[in-house]
Amino acid sequence: MTTQHPHRGDRPTLEPFVRKLEYRTKLGKADRAALLALPHTLKTIEQHQCVVREGDRAQYSCLMVSGFSVRHKTVAGGYRQIVAIHMKGEMVDLQNSFLKTADHGVQMLTVGTVAMVHRDEIGNLALERPAIGRAMMIDTLVDASIFREWIANVGRRDARTRIAHVLCEFALRLKLAGLGRLTNYRLPMTQQQLGDTTGLTSVHVSRTLKSLEADGLIQRLGQRCIGITNWKTLADVGDFQSGYLHLRDDEPKLRQSMN
Amino acid sequence: MTTQHPHRGDRPTLEPFVRKLEYRTKLGKADRAALLALPHTLKTIEQHQCVVREGDRAQYSCLMVSGFSVRHKTVAGGYRQIVAIHMKGEMVDLQNSFLKTADHGVQMLTVGTVAMVHRDEIGNLALERPAIGRAMMIDTLVDASIFREWIANVGRRDARTRIAHVLCEFALRLKLAGLGRLTNYRLPMTQQQLGDTTGLTSVHVSRTLKSLEADGLIQRLGQRCIGITNWKTLADVGDFQSGYLHLRDDEPKLRQSMN
DNA sequence: CGGGAGGTTGACAATCGTCAATCAGAGTGG
């Protein structure tokens, strides 16, 4: 785990994070500056390493700068449930700024860099600057909306639908983060991990992916790359409607490709 | 649906709500007064009636004054997943103050009274008064924590464990809201609704409850009253640890009864 | 070239859903 001191270059490290917040809220120049100036420590974390452990009293909230991470809970019997996946620009653990102990762990899916911000820094900024407070509240509420969709996904959909659904969600979110296209993206998860996010076993994930491929809905291009051959049909099979992501209404390209 | 004008009596309608916020945060006298003075409309809503419909652009956030409500999503095939249950003092739809369209519906489980607060009123209060903003952020984050636990519950636990788990959660939350005891409480849900919260069918809920009763873990006292014969064992079977509810550390009675 | 992680496959088992019939209990109206 490499630790660096706060970045002072011309492309601020926290820029993707600010851009994500601004996607749904207006921020003033001063707000933006205050966010970019958040004191932070950059850490490069290896694949599979834990960022936060369940039960920790974490002093830091972390923002993804590069790479992918997951939030997960462990249940009796040692089984694991992934409850969220995070990518560039996302706030993984805002709750560490407001709650005492972590109710879940955070683990890197790939190597990546995170910006660790002390809990007080981020909490105070949210409370002092209304626009930032609003932006963080919205971000948190959208997160919660995704949690709700995931409850419905694992609670009331069969394996085929569940997997098609998460494939659609990832496609859209990756595109939004500028990390892929709707038709072709890299999903850095093993089938075991995909099972942990959908409440299935890796064996059944394997079978289901194969069946989706056989039906011409997706393509698997080695190296964990997914090709979505037919977005509309896959979204249909996955019972996927993007409303719960609370995207802006005015994203012409996105809406176009979603027809 | 009965509509009344804002309450002006000596026991303010919004008091349970303020008490819930104060359970986890300190509020000043002025903050408390500002919250209690929130302009609102009281509505008495009948059982089964919808408070918010999925897809609505709701102008109001609602606070539970009495009765129980659920938040639910509908998936393809008409199946339903309950994603949250709310009781006296809880904020059901804070998100309506910050997000545009509702990604889920809200329905009354019993008759009850809700206080409808205009989205701008509650949003502005949160942004103008740091202590209130903090309290609402914490409330939202605890909500999110419960969502995550529910993802794990329906994703990675079997029927018996799932049901034991929600029975424990409800017992604790009802006790906290002053609506029941750990050993004996009224749960106003049909088995169908219990199935919708745990991702099971009502038939399987019936079988599972019977099995829990046969094993001496719970008692069913007609009229949807549940008796928890042996808390420790039920919590064990339900893989229930209360950490995710982020209760205060200093709740002596609660900790005592949870041994 | 070898090791290892991850993916695939088949046989079989368990959990849970479906369907349909029946039962229990609360509220209603005569």
Added chain:
DNA sequence: CCACTCTGATTGACGATTGTCAACCTCCCG
């Protein structure tokens, strides 16, 4: 007070989806 009705709970037989186990394969990487 008693039939009547309606909703919800229970039960059994059966079937489908998904899990388990274990073997084997594939591909990346050193």
